[in-house]
Amino acid sequence: MSTTDQTAQDTTEQVNGVPTGEDRVAIPGMSQEGETLQEGRNQAGEPEIRHTEHGDISGVPDSSRAGRFTSYDVADFPPLSTKLEDWRFTPIKRLRGLDDSALDGPAPAVSVSGGDGVELTTVSREDSRIGSVGIPEDRVSANAWSNFREATVLSVPRDAQVSQPVIVTITGESAEPAAQHIVIEAGTNSRALVVLRHVGSAVLSQNVEFSVADGANLTVVSLQEWDDDSVHASSQQASLGRDATFKHVLVSLGGDLVRVTPSTRFTAPGGDVEMYGLTFVDDGQHLESRLFVDHSVPRCRSRVTYKSALQGENAHGVWVGDVLIRAEAEGTDTYELNRNLILNDGPRMDSVPNLEIETGLIAGAGHASTTGQLDDEHLYYLMSRGIPEQDARRLVVRGFLFEIIQQVGVESLEEQLRASLEDELARTEN
Numbered sequence: 001m002s003t004t005d006q007t008a009q010d011t012t013e014q015v016n017g018v019p020t021g022e023d024r025v026a027i028p029g030m031s032q033e034g035e036t037l038q039e040g041r042n043q044a045g046e047p048e049i050r051h052t053e054h055g056d057i058s059g060v061p062d063s064s065r066a067g068r069f070t071s072y073d074v075a076d077f078p079p080l081s082t083k084l085e086d087w088r089f090t091p092i093k094r095l096r097g098l099d100d101s102a103l104d105g106p107a108p109a110v111s112v113s114g115g116d117g118v119e120l121t122t123v124s125r126e127d128s129r130i131g132s133v134g135i136p137e138d139r140v141s142a143n144a145w146s147n148f149r150e151a152t153v154l155s156v157p158r159d160a161q162v163s164q165p166v167i168v169t170i171t172g173e174s175a176e177p178a179a180q181h182i183v184i185e186a187g188t189n190s191r192a193l194v195v196l197r198h199v200g201s202a203v204l205s206q207n208v209e210f211s212v213a214d215g216a217n218l219t220v221v222s223l224q225e226w227d228d229d230s231v232h233a234s235s236q237q238a239s240l241g242r243d244a245t246f247k248h249v250l251v252s253l254g255g256d257l258v259r260v261t262p263s264t265r266f267t268a269p270g271g272d273v274e275m276y277g278l279t280f281v282d283d284g285q286h287l288e289s290r291l292f293v294d295h296s297v298p299r300c301r302s303r304v305t306y307k308s309a310l311q312g313e314n315a316h317g318v319w320v321g322d323v324l325i326r327a328e329a330e331g332t333d334t335y336e337l338n339r340n341l342i343l344n345d346g347p348r349m350d351s352v353p354n355l356e357i358e359t360g361l362i363a364g365a366g367h368a369s370t371t372g373q374l375d376d377e378h379l380y381y382l383m384s385r386g387i388p389e390q391d392a393r394r395l396v397v398r399g400f401l402f403e404i405i406q407q408v409g410v411e412s413l414e415e416q417l418r419a420s421l422e423d424e425l426a427r428t429e430n
Contacts, residue, residue, distance in 0.1 A: 065292065065324045065356055070135040074100075074146050077139035086138055089318040089350050091286055094257045096231050097177045098205040099140050103147035105176025108202050110152045115166030115192065119155040129153055129183050133209035134237035134263065141235040141261075144179040144205035151181035154194065156218070158187035165410045166194045172202025172230060180206045186216040188241075193219040193409055201227040210238035212246050214268070219247040221408050222262075224287075225420070226255035233259045240300075242268035249407050250277040250306075252287045253420055263292040264302065266329075271300040277319070278404035280424045281347060283312030290320040293336075295329040304336035307404055309397055310347035312427075319369075320352045325362060333363040340371040341400055343393075394425050 071077065078084070080092045080099045092099070112120050123130070130151055136142040156162060170180075184194055196208070212218045226232060232255055240246055252258050264273045279287040293302045308317045321336045340349045353367040374396055382392035398421070405417050 074142040103179035105178035107180040108170045108172040113167045114164045133239040140233045147179040148181040153183045156186045156190045156192045160190045162192040172200035177203045183209045185211040186218040188213040189215040191217040195221045197223045203231045206234040208236040212244040214241035217245040221249045224252040230255040236262040238264045240271040243270035245272045247274045252279040257286045259288040261290045265294040266300045269299040273302045275304045276407045277306035279308045281310040281315040281317040286316045288318035292322045295325045295332045299331035302334045308340045311343035313346040315347035317349045322354045325357045327358040330361040336367045338369045
């Protein structure tokens with residue numbers, strides 16, 4: 001080795017003995033293999049038990065999100081129970097058969113407006129695009145897969161720059177349990193904003209796939225504005241190609257029980273995802289969001305921001321955020337945040353951020369969760385300037401939630417959502 005080479009090696013920056021450099025930023029206290037755990041123990045120091053390979057996974061939690069069981073066959077999953085991690089917060093009896101019934105009711109009608117050049121087709125189960133993004137990860141999603149008869153596919157052509165929002169209205173008109181499958185594909189280097197607007201009354205288990213090709217930029221806004229008697233379980237899985245950009249905005253307002261599980265998986269370097277969520281939980285409602293970001297390739301970025309406001313007796317909100325950084329995902333940059341505002345006595349909020357890191361060679365990673373009541377200092381500041389207490393409380397709530405609404409990107413929808421939140425706030429004295 002030459003003297004020059006030796007000098008260059010000696011001056012290489014290191015953190016705890018781990019060489020760093022472009023795309024190889026090490027976290028102090030971690031090795032290249034991630035955190036060193038006691039053998040047989042997970043990061044919480046609890047015994048580590050893995051899933052069995054097929055079906056019988058009842059009561060055996062997996063310490064890693066990477067090992068989550070998947071199957072297209074509903075029979076491979078155990079009956080739902082609050083002893084299962086994925087269902088411990090969900091009122092299973094209120095699912096009205098979405099987990100074990102034949103979902104033979106009529107699927108909600110799908111209509112599309114806007115988006116010139118975007119193609120909407122109805123296809124059979126055998127279409128090659130069906131199931132190309134992800135495999136069901138829970139019993140309800142698998143039951144929907146087993147029961148849907150045809151799928152709706154929305155295609156954004158290669159290189160298309162769709163200037164107008166594509167509004168996909170999903171209208172429920174039946175209380176019979178039903179299944180639905182939707183695929184949205186964004187072609188290479190395309191750009192589009194798609195709104196999935198759920199309205200009416202339904203008992204629906206739904207699988208949605210987002211295929212975002214190399215260099216594509218896709219924004220999806222999923223609005224749950226169901227009637228009060230509706231039950232909706234939706235698995236929304238996204239797959240990102242090289243240098244693809246995906247933005248997912250989830251807004252849940254209506255329904256009796258709404259459980260949405262968005263997930264994003266990177267398939268090549270350079271991907272970028274932003275995931276936003278807003279829920280307003282009222283009397284007796286159960287609104288649940290469980291998301292997953294799977295960093296399995298190098299140099300990808302993710303940001304998660306979810307906010308909830310809760311008011312009224314037995315209002316129950318749930319947020320679970322799983323982020324996995326696999327050993328090969330060097331250069332990852334990720335952060336997730338959940339904030340929740342309790343507006344009066346009676347609501348319950350469960351918030352669980354999970355960050356699993358298998359390599360220390362990342363740009364950064366973190367998470368945060370807060371749940372609390374209105375800040376008395378904020379209220380005092382506004383009231384000291386002559387604003388009545390009721391109006392002051394509403395101003396604070398607006399400022400808290402409107403940050404998420406601004407991510408929608410469609411002015412007319414943002415105005416409608418602001419009006420819907422005003423209606424929610426008016427229902428009870430805060």
